[in-house]
Amino acid sequence: LSPAARFQLKIGLYCALCLAASALAAPLCLLRHGGRTVRNMRIIKNMVKTFKYIYGLRFETKGLENFQVEGPCVIVSNHQSILDMIGLMEILPDNCVQIGKKELLYMGPVGLIMYLGGVIFINRKSTSNAKTVMSGVAQTMLDENVKVWVYPEGTRNGNGDLLPFKKGAFHLAIQAQVPIIPVVYSSFSSFYNPAKKLFISGTVLLSTPLVYGWTLCVSGLPAEEKLGSRQRC
Numbered sequence: 001l002s003p004a005a006r007f008q009l010k011i012g013l014y015c016a017l018c019l020a021a022s023a024l025a026a027p028l029c030l031l032r033h034g035g036r037t038v039r040n041m042r043i044i045k046n047m048v049k050t051f052k053y054i055y056g057l058r059f060e061t062k063g064l065e066n067f068q069v070e071g072p073c074v075i076v077s078n079h080q081s082i083l084d085m086i087g088l089m090e091i092l093p094d095n096c097v098q099i100g101k102k103e104l105l106y107m108g109p110v111g112l113i114m115y116l117g118g119v120i121f122i123n124r125k126s127t128s129n130a131k132t133v134m135s136g137v138a139q140t141m142l143d144e145n146v147k148v149w150v151y152p153e154g155t156r157n158g159n160g161d162l163l164p165f166k167k168g169a170f171h172l173a174i175q176a177q178v179p180i181i182p183v184v185y186s187s188f189s190s191f192y193n194p195a196k197k198l199f200i201s202g203t204v205l206l207s208t209p210l211v212y213g214w215t216l217c218v219s220g221l222p223a224e225e226k227l228g229s230r231q232r233c
């Protein structure tokens with residue numbers, strides 16, 4: 001097969017896997033928890049964590065101790081591709097939901113499983129609508145002790161740099177008065193590059209830099225109030 005055909009096949013298989021895993025997970029979630037709840041994320045996470053073996057992907061982690069924040073927080077990370085979801089599930093803490101574009105809800109079983117897992121869907125084309133949804137999220141985070149994972153670039157970017165950040169994640173952290181935890185995925189370009197039709201096995205480093213400075217500069221609050229004994233600088 002040509003590299004282009006192999007690339008398409010692997011992406012096709014990935015979509016098929018997501019659809020099949022979602023179709024399998026949905027009844028499990030419904031039987032176990034009866035409906036939409038963040039607790040379903042455990043079931044989803046365990047399924048998605050098997051995908052890496054099929055694609056020969058390895059995920060290494062660095063600084064994950066900075067990730068162990070108790071209680072609500074906003075996690076922000078770079079967004080390179082649809083494969084990010086595998087890395088996300090590798091380190092996803094309990095009680096953590098993601099913000100996703102509303103179009104994902106219409107992807108059949110994949111949309112259903114995201115709904116059941118508590119993914120918060122926003123309409124990127126309507127700032128006012130997204131803002132309304134996000135302000136509801138701030139209250140829910142506090143009431144239900146939920147963490148929220150946001151890709152602040154707001155879209156995929158595989159160019160090896162960062163797009164300017166959208167502001168929703170930071171408004172959310174300020175509104176809820178919770179810390180922001182940055183997570184960095186290393187570049188996929190050595191093993192995954194749609195422009196070059198490259199998709200081979202590879203290793204991703206997921207690192208969590210120190211959180212102290214982020215909390216201070218974004219919320220203007222003393223970070224130690226939010227991070228308790230995990231004071232870092």
Ligand SMILES: CCCCCCCCCCCCCCC(=O)SCCNC(=O)CCNC(=O)[C@H](O)C(C)(C)COP(=O)(O)OP(=O)(O)OC[C@H]1O[C@@H](n2cnc3c(N)ncnc32)[C@H](O)[C@@H]1OP(=O)(O)O
Nearest residue numbers: 021022098100101127130131134152154166167168169171
């Ligand atoms: C078994 C198989 C299973 C498969 C399923 C597994 C589940 C895993 C799910 C993984 C899902 C991952 C999905 C990833 C995505 O979909 S990424 C795309 C969607 N996400 C985002 O877009 C998030 C980031 N975007 C934002 O935060 C934006 O800010 C947004 C809220 C959408 C608004 O965008 P926009 O208007 O385009 O831009 P700005 O950020 O510049 O905002 C404009 C002005 O509005 C002000 N603003 C923004 N948000 C708020 C707010 N919450 N409260 C008050 N004000 C707000 C902002 O400050 C700007 O005004 P000023 O310029 O400051 O005056």
Ligand SMILES: CCCCCCCC/C=C\CCCCCCCC(=O)OC[C@@H](O)COP(=O)(O)O
Nearest residue numbers: 015018019081082085106107108110154155156
């Ligand atoms: C009955 C309808 C059937 C629809 C079939 C759809 C088949 C697709 C199946 C699986 C695709 C796997 C998606 C996994 C979820 C990954 C989420 C994700 O990374 O979304 C991209 C989004 O962050 C940014 O979108 P854009 O970069 O702005 O674009």
